[in-house]
Amino acid sequence: MAANPAPDVAGALGRQPHNPISRRQIETVVSRSVAIFGFVFGAQSVPVVLGQLPQMQQAFASLMIVAVFGGILASVVASFARKFVRAVNTYIAFAFLAALVSWPFVVIDPSKVETDRPWLWLLVTVATSAAAVGLSTWAATAYLVVAPIIYGVVRITPSGGGKDWEAASLDTAYAIILGGGVLILITLLRQAAASVDAAQVAALERYSHAVRQHATEVERVQVDSIVHDSVLTTLLSAARSYTPQAKELATRMARNAIGHLKDAAETSPDDDATMSMDQLAHRIMGATSTLSAPFELRAQQVGSGIISVQSAEAVYSASVQAMVNSLQHAGHGPEVRRWLSIVEGDGGGIRVEVGDTGAGFAVDTVPSERLGLRVSIIERVANAGGMVEIESEAGLGTVIRILWPRPESAATLADAGWEQVAS
Incomplete structure (x- = not known):
């Protein structure tokens, strides 16, 4: 029963990947990019606006300029503040549409602007990009078609330059292509980020399910261990109690079993209480006084380290069960x-060895349904972060070593009779 080596937790934590980009981060990047892009294009159009301003009605022209350029400046502020981003970009899109529709009525003398494109032409892509940020995909697609078409119609009118349908169509197609590229890019980024978010949610759900399953399994192992170690062993001992000494021993075992069940019911899995290694060692030694045969104490030297109460209980119970199995x-x-x-283990831990020169057994032939070895010792210690080593051979005895915490790397065992058992 060879075990997989313990994972390098510290190394794994050091190699954690960066968090994936979320939909919220993508929206922030897109909104800021569009805002900066709009600000640059707006700044480039200022000379053209000032050049065409004398040919326009000042009141309406001023209102148009404030509405459009004010929206662009507001989008820069909103994108960096992460507030009202969609609302501001939606405003830019519809303010631009209103400016396009009102253009023929704002120009005073169409003959003086026939040679130039309206300055709104320089901001068509800004408006379609703002629509891509502020509107849904379908609404932004509709806007991508409607806004350039309206510009094309304005371009045909005398106030828009009086161009023919062919020239106006080229301008319209050019605006749709540019705006479409921006819309496609934004949509792809949003879909990719949404897929990442969905994958994260699914992964968290699977992880939560796995954690619940593991907690259930640990609880099952604990209950199985208590039932086998305390209740079942007590019942078997009581059934074979024919002498006063045996009956007294069965009585003590029954009291201990009731105490174990009460402790299990009152102990929280999240309890962070600790105890010293010396306390744990004395508790294990004290358990030998309740057994029907003596155990020779060959060594008792532990460090000054500490161990959680949950892990200490696992090491103690596994040690007692190993002694009971020997008996x-x-x-x-x-x-x-x-x-x-009982000696000090690696990293200030503890190492408990229970041995005998009795009948022994073949480790590979132990049935899986035997709770005493698999559940009460191996799984219990593994769930507490430790490891169990078993040396046994028929007719030569058995040695069980309980190590906590699990060694970083288990040494290769030369004796073929040794077996490492861990989770």
Whole structure:
């Protein structure tokens, strides 16, 4: 039962990718780009506006200029403030349409502007781009067609230069092509960002589901462990209690089982309480006094580190279960020796060794339904962030090592009888 090596959490955190671009970020980039683009084009059109201003009715011309250029300036402010972006761009689009429609009525002498395009021509693409930002895709597409066509009609009128249909059509097509390119680019960026957002939501949902499943599995392992370690073992011991000493032992085991069940009900999985390694070591040693056979204490030397209560409970329960398994399966003759060793582990952790010279077993032949080894020891320690090593051979005894935390890299074991077991 070879285990996969523990993941390098620190390295994984250091290699985290950048957060993907969201729809909100795309909208910010697009709105600012269009605003700056409109400001530059508006600035370039100022000389043309000033040149055509004397041929226009001053009051209406001033109102038109303030409406259009004021909207462009407002879009710059709104895009960087991230406020009212759609509203301002929608205003620019319709203010430009109103200026186009009113152009023939604002010009005083059409004969003096026949040689020049109306200065609104320089802002057609600005208006269609603003519509792409402020309106929905279908509304922006309709605007992309309507605004250049209105300009083409104005271009045919005397106040717009009096051009023929062919020249006006070329200007209209040119404006539609430029505006269409901007609209397509903005739409593609929005769709890509929306796909990324949808993928993020789906990934978070799958992650939440996986977390819930893992929490359920951990809870199941904990309940299975308690049932096997405390309840089932107590019932089996009570069924074989024929002497006063055995009955007294079964009574103590029953009290302990009730205590374990109460502790499990009162303990929160999110409890961040801790205890020292020395306290954990003394608790494991104290458990030997409740067992029916003695264990030789070969070493007891732990560091000054700390361990969470949840992890400590897992190490303690797995250690006790390993000792109980030895009592149940290793044999009871005088030739069977049992020992317990508790020393400091890697990184200030703890290393518990429970061994005997009894019957032993073949690790690969243990049925999966045997809760004592798989659930009560292996899975319990793995869920707490530790690792279990098992050495056993039929007729030669068993050694179970419980290591917490899981070593960064497990050494290669030369003896073929060794087996690493972890999640």
